[in-house]
Amino acid sequence: MADPEAGKQKADKGYRSPGLRGAQTSTLFRAVNPELFIKPNKPVMAFGLVAITLCVGYLGYLHAIKENDQQLYEAVDSEGQRYMRRKTSKWD
Incomplete structure (x- = not known):
């Protein structure tokens, strides 16, 4: 029997949040531009x-x-x- 949590983890793993929050960036970029990553x-x-x-x-x-x-x-x-x-x- 398939575990429903296993399917959810696969779906979450492929999900990327919109905008720069989901982009692969360096720590330096995030430190210099915090307004792009912090919720308003x-x-x-x-x-x-x-x-x-x-x-x-x-x-x-x-x-x-x-x-x-x-x-x-x-x-x-x-x-x-x-x-x-x-x-x-x-x-x-």
Whole structure:
């Protein structure tokens, strides 16, 4: 009588997983490219996406504030004429 487990082992032996996980690769290749062999972790990906989105949003906010912060003031030249001048720093 044939053992059902023996047939299952033969079927499993010939099965290859799709993609690079089933490919014959060296240990160095797996060490250098772990993202190709590790299963995706969705909570970590979601956290990373939110973190990057918040960082980019904050940089955009700082850029928008900087453009609005270039204050103009009314200056008077030596001839008494008034004109608008942008605030500058001694470091510029």
